[in-house]
Amino acid sequence: MTIENLIKEKAGTIVDVRTHEEFMGGHVVDSINIPLGEIQERMEELENLKAPLILCCASGNRSGQAQHFLSQKGIDCYNGGSWLDVNYYQSQIS
Template sequence: MDSKQKMVVDVRTPQEFMSGHVAGSINIPMQEVVQRLDEFKRMDQPFILCCASGNRSGQVAAYLNGIGIKCENAGSWMDVNPIHHIY
């Protein structure tokens, strides 16, 4: 999975995101996914989802793919692009 060419969406809470995230990623918390569907629809697809462990991003990926929005679950944000973390 080449995260350098795809949008990375982190579905953790804003507090988790601020404690460290992939450079260039955006934060759309899992709890806000339904309310922010238009943002997902405007993104180049497929995009990458991540969270702390892959559980939340997996749930969001299943939901979005189920409604026709193409995305991939990358699991932990630390596995997406470990060289480009912001702390």
Template sequence: MSEFNGTIVDVRTRAEFSGGHVAHSVNIPLQEIMDHVEEIKAMKSPIIFCCASGGRSGQAAQYFKSLGVDCENGGGWLEVNHRFNS
């Protein structure tokens, strides 16, 4: 198990998130992300964005990197879960 001291933000829908997610991750659906820019910028970094397969989280990571946020696209939530919780 890798120790992680940042924040995991899952950008899937609430319904997808409720079907399974990384422990201690925060759910902010991609379609609502613009309403949470300041909140996300204030989160403990690095921030790892995840979704179902990496597409939506890639969009979020690209946007927040352009704002100077220390973040990355973690890809699918199952991969992120395996990376930090196995």
């Protein structure tokens, strides 16, 4: 399933892995902020979110790192790339 379809079907949780400051400057509606540097200590929180996780950041680099790490831990997740792209898909939901 594509990222676009996951978002349109409201399947899963959007997790923004940018810093708190970046997140406060703009983010996807209903997304949660867990910065890349905090992922290891917040694993329990991540495991309790509605899967799959759709990870996003500024460019897709940090969300790619998060996706690689979380996948190795058995968490169903996707790299959504830039939060602006994820935000666009989210805005298409009627």
